[in-house]
Amino acid sequence: MQNRRKAMFMTASEIARELKVSESTVFRFATTLGYRGYPELKSALREKVYEARSVPERVHAFEPAEGEENLVRRVLRDDMENLGKALYSVDFAAVEALADKILTVRSVYCVCERSSRVLGEYLHFYLSWFLPHIHLLEPFYAVERVANLGSEDMLLGFTFNRCIQATVELLATAKKRNIVTGVVTDCISSPAARWADYVVGVPSNCISFIDSYAAPISLINALCLVVARKCPERSSKVFPVVEEMWQERQTYVTKNTFS
Numbered sequence: 001m002q003n004r005r006k007a008m009f010m011t012a013s014e015i016a017r018e019l020k021v022s023e024s025t026v027f028r029f030a031t032t033l034g035y036r037g038y039p040e041l042k043s044a045l046r047e048k049v050y051e052a053r054s055v056p057e058r059v060h061a062f063e064p065a066e067g068e069e070n071l072v073r074r075v076l077r078d079d080m081e082n083l084g085k086a087l088y089s090v091d092f093a094a095v096e097a098l099a100d101k102i103l104t105v106r107s108v109y110c111v112c113e114r115s116s117r118v119l120g121e122y123l124h125f126y127l128s129w130f131l132p133h134i135h136l137l138e139p140f141y142a143v144e145r146v147a148n149l150g151s152e153d154m155l156l157g158f159t160f161n162r163c164i165q166a167t168v169e170l171l172a173t174a175k176k177r178n179i180v181t182g183v184v185t186d187c188i189s190s191p192a193a194r195w196a197d198y199v200v201g202v203p204s205n206c207i208s209f210i211d212s213y214a215a216p217i218s219l220i221n222a223l224c225l226v227v228a229r230k231c232p233e234r235s236s237k238v239f240p241v242v243e244e245m246w247q248e249r250q251t252y253v254t255k256n257t258f259s
Contacts, residue, residue: 007045012038034188044187075207079214082205086215090202098182098198099226105180106152109137111167115211116158119220126224129242130234146174154180160204161211163191171195
């Protein structure tokens, strides 16, 4: 990690020679960290180097070369490629385990700051329809709220790329107080994952100065549906009521509204 800009271009044999160990030791090291092999570890190092770039560096790196494809097409393509990575890298069993825990704890508080806020709000918006024990943790009194939680409660964090210190600190505090912790993040080596009982990793990418959450949003869609499928008696009971209330309040504009 101290030499990742150099290491990310080195082969396993070059790393072994540099450290005076066997090449098999390098491979075992990668698998011990949870990667399928050294190439996957090296790929993660490259991603971390990119994530560590400052905003001006990101903007500069994204500057189009002469004759490059249309900007809109490029952004959509990058997000599609990231979704493709997610399809083969997300641990489906981890999603199922997190869904089970969300259903069995007394309360769930979503920890989400800065751009990650949209992810927590998105999850809360849909799950709170039929799970009233889902809450958003407001940063202004987060510590005080965590002080009132116990082992029957859960703190669920969202943080990607540049890991948000406040989120990691809250998860660490909760973990030390025996509160159940979970995190949706970009990789298992995220600093936030260290303090989480339940870790769901989904790749996210940076597009210039923007943290793109196309894949994380898709993962949250799946998580919401998995949770709903695991408690059909709750969801099937509330959905017709919600729909009726929308119609009574004219929540949505119909084709004939302005005719």
